Amino acid sequence: MKVGIFGANGRMGRVLIEAVQNEQSAQLAAATVREDSPWVGMNVGELAGVGKLSIDCCAVDTLNPADIDVMIDFTLPAALAQNLAWCKENQKPVVIGTTGLSNEQMSVLKEAATQIPVVFAANYSVGINVMLALVRQAASALGSSADIEITEAHHRFKKDAPSGTAMAIGEAIADELDRDLSQCAVYGREGHEPERDQETIGFATVRGGDIVGEHTAMFADIGERLEITHKASSRLTFANGAVRAAKWLTSKPAGLYSMKDVLNLAD
Structure with missing residues (x-):
């Protein structure tokens, strides 16, 4: 599973890089930052403190969809629309852990889920x-x-x-x-x-x-x-859950899913 991460320089973005690196069945394929960020071009592994890796941070519009199976997004609400637009355009599943969404942003998310598979949860633990x-x-x-x-x-x-x-x-x-x-x-x-x-x-x-x-x-x-x-006690708890959700999501049709679906928890 080739994973891309939106917002690599955020607190959760860095932990997600570590979680993907720790997962034997996953490969980190891409990691984005804002196009005007000073982190553009920085080695992803050095940014996350896990040692030098083979990829550098890039802007969303320079992502190569052929390299990616699924995206994970724990960025800020303001970035959601752009990130979802890229996923829809390139038909990529996405795991979303961004919280504090407005009603309008939730509507954008739900609309995207009619076209691509989306897992959305307030907490991935x-x-x-x-x-x-x-x-x-x-x-x-x-x-x-x-x-x-x-x-x-x-x-x-x-x-x-x-x-x-x-x-x-x-x-x-x-x-x-x-x-x-x-x-x-x-x-x-x-x-x-x-x-x-x-x-x-x-x-x-x-x-x-x-x-x-x-x-x-x-x-x-x-x-x-x-x-x-x-x-x-560790953000890796959430990151590991998001990677688990990403693995589950890659085989699913378009729709809006939750961690209850990922974990097969009954109502």
């Missing part, structure tokens, strides 16, 4: 995707009486809040309880407020230091509390 299945079970059993709160913590550089993963956890719980998250989510509490509405789902966000990612879904009832927590 296998553990997080098992957690998404577990919170559905907890919601089904406890959601009618428990107060539900979601907390998440990430490094100081993360721009979107709550995290895409926290929102995915909330969506899974709300879907299981037949609630509309856009109507029942509470994103902050301050001052004197009325008694908590049991139908709401609360979110709390922490940003600091180099925290890779921590998420907890709490189901708090009178007399007992269930907490389901996932903690990531």
